Amino acid sequence: MRYRYGRWGGGADPLAPPTDLRAAVDDLGREIMEGASPASALRELLRRGVDGTRGLDDLTSRLWQRRAAIQRRHRLDGTLQEIRKLLDDALAAERRALFPDPADDARFREAQLDALPPGTAAAVRELAEYDWQSPQARESYEKIQDLLGRELLDQRFQGMKQALQGVERQDVKRIQRMLRDLNALLDAHGKGSPDTPRLFDEFMRKHGEFFPENPRNVDELIDALAARSAAAQRMMNSMTAEQRAELASLSEQAFGSSGIGSELSRLDSMLQSLRPGEDWTSSARFRGKDPLGLGEGAQAMADLAELDALAEQLSQSYPGARLEDIDLEALERQLGQEASVDARRLADLERQLRQQNILERAPDGSMRLTPKALRRLGETALRGVIDKIRRRGERDSRRAGAAGELTGSTRPWQFGDTEPWDVPRSLRNAVLRSGEMKLNVVDVEVSETEQRSRAAIALCVDTSWSMVQDGRWVPMKRTALALHHLVRTRFRTDALQLITFGRYAETVDIGQLTALEGVWEQGTNLHHALLLAGRHLRRHPDAQPVVLVVTDGEPTAHLEADGEAEFTYPPLPRTLARTLAEVDSMARLGATITVFMLGDDPRLAAFVDLVARRSGGRVVAPGEDGLGAAVVSDYLRSRRRS
Template structure:
């Protein structure tokens, strides 16, 4: 029989992982927007923080910085110098051990030569280039210095070369020299703008073993080599002057007089010309105790550069930034597969928010909430308001007037309902519950037909958008109230006409999207006069509708509109401001509109003014707290319709 073994899925994202929680994401977006953030900044904030079970960009960036700090904290860049010094000391010790038992004067002369070697590692290695070693072990250690330098010098510019070339013999040197000649010729032709497609293919066919990353074009080859060469330059810049001089001197001895060093210098010059945008002059401070060789140091510098680039991608701070810009493969290289999964989930969340038609681009290029997203926010706001209404002992009115016209939908009967029973639905529920035998009705079977009244209302909701609303924490409750009322009118009282009017220094009629995305700004003035003027204009456009005017404010009028359209502000309010506002109150009263003012806060001057408005206009004053504002406004709207 065949046997099967099951394990953790490792080839990319988990196919059984739950999808992105769009509802939670939409709730978070809505909360940020309601607090005054733009949709674009709200989306950035959501992606920055993430969601439960999905780490955000901040978490990924924090892991990047920890990885970067660990590289610099653990390592130092003088590993090649230390290794060369160790091999040199090993060679000298073995040579002296071989010379010591020899009584010949030639042995003493050799010892004198060894004692007179310069203190510097590079100078000592150079002095011993022509020395005739008596000890085979000493000769082997010295030759390993040259091999090591050759490997490190190549590994510094060609990733993985140290592992690929265990020994560097004369044949290897010839192959390297031939590859560098062909590479420099290819890059020089590319720099002149020549067509190098065939030359590149020929080059890779002959020298592909030197390039384990397997580039497919000349540009990919240049990108890889330039990034490595720039990292090598930054590594040298990070050394002390003494260390840099020692390595430069040792590098000249790596391949003897083969000319490889000159070819590498020419390669660096070509790469710098082709990719001047690389960081050729940077440096970094390493403070650890684990030494790195030339190749490892260049890789460490390349890792630091890649970490910096990833941090910039995750910051999403440039115009048009998208999470698809993040190099997930680089993220996996630096932080592991789990980080790649987290980045893909965030990118998926961003794509789904756009694909689900929750965000769209405005004509000016900015992001905004779509009508679908606004409906979701309105639904949530209304649900919260109605829950508050029920908690206060008031029952939701599902009818829009007294005529009781059927709308075609049904719902389960609740205690106190006066709508007619829907007999077919009620009987069907009883049959489904009790089977095909004797049918016995139960209260749970009853469904009633929903009705809608034929009366219409012209509703003007005027909301204060002065700075005090933001400062005193009333901004979000005000927006949530407007959303709830808008959703109620659009879904349950579709024949009503709702106008949303904001008033600060000036008043303006806005749609629900503009109000939801409105940001609080420092602006002095509470121009209720202008707001009531716009409300009256809305009421006059609907002469056959019941006028309903609702005002939410936390301050007395301190501005009014002049005939030329300018707003005059003064605090304390001018008598002219109060007078012009009362004129509009009287005008609305003549149109049959009783103004309900929702007074926020305990300002005695505001209380005095709104009492005057209630007496003059036959309206009333409601003083809810911030949490009860939505319930108060919606209840008053329903009360006004019931009164009709």
């Protein structure tokens, strides 16, 4: 086989690693669990960026820095300065030629030069009919006309200045014909002539060399010309009144008496009427020392407009914004190839998060995490819990139920595993790895087992404002995610119910709990939570009842007979009595209550000790970092006890 290698022509880096969606999902989950909506969490992820890829904020900051640098470095009177220098050179050369001449005509000519008006444009116009005695002076003066013509054309046709270096008189006529034909084409288009397509094709055949953009139709031609012309107008708006007057007067003399200046004025007028939506009125302040010519100044104004457009695209603040909207070619022009690669990676990340079923639209139109994303978050949360359990020397939850029945799933063998081997899969792995029946320890898979005794678990989590205020909100959510993932993947026959309780209690699914926002709400209604827990346990009479409560405050609310919650702080004796009555009801169902106490409130400690004694349960004070490990360990301990 033969291979051919060539230079990389741009686009996505073929050797770049694929986008790490797992890390992105973890970042999204962290933001959402802290109270952000999925849509705002995605925006924050894209603004901040991911490992190895700069975010939108960084790119936007670089755009503003470049914009400020353009205005801070440059000034717009470069053409006027260059014309003044050519005029001074011409006058100096002419005076040197006249000085040794004793004739009266020489003195008369010196008087003419002395009487020239001080303004550059007026002096150039006054010298239009002057009979130069110095060839050098005549050459310098003629350069003024050629320079003006090239600058005026470059101001409206990008790159024209370089194309017209060393221009000859026949080239001037060719440009004049092009401008005349262009104005005729735009005039016909503006009047809605049906011959416009034919006129456009004919125009491009005759003058296509002047338009490297290669427009496909008259509208694309007008768009390109109008953008450049508007930039030229914004440049004029940014100059002083004196500078504008000088240029207006000088432009009439472009290329001598060829009439190019008048054709350009007519072109600007038609473009302004054809594209009124372009920015023809704004201006910018330039305060640097580096002078720009007309063409360079127009390009600077075009760059500023392009930078503003890119900043708007990167802001993603308009309806229906997508990162695919970003003009990568413009971004590369302004910030370099690395910036366009970063933007492309962010767009790929956003697209894959949608395509890979990570985010979805809820019925109300809002964004939410999909079950696939929630599984990923649960897996990450459970992994963190398992790591803590291992460090404490407790049993690995993945081996729970090792002496039970086969679940039908397998996993790679690890040192210390006692589960039976899955022989067919182990041999298959060996053949795929080595091409022969040569078994290695890396090929071995064991059959997973679990205990078939069922458990009905009610996880009651406190969602009062103190949980948010004291930094316990995210650990609580991670704990619920870890337990939910463990039950769904390892103990599929168990029935888990998630219950939140603040002023009121309610049952929620894992998606609702993950996206739950902390709100200012007074009340810790454990009474209502235990009522819902009891309902869940009664629906599963054949299962081992397990009640887990995560809270950082004593009960301060209870449910009245009419369904209204009564809140009082300090808690009323009636609130404590009704809560303990539900604790006794749990005990009659055979459920022990484990309370995970967060914080060191002595009143809470006294209450949960009473709960533990009355239910035969226990109290755990794990701290925020150890909450997940404590809850999962207690759940596994309850299952083993059953």
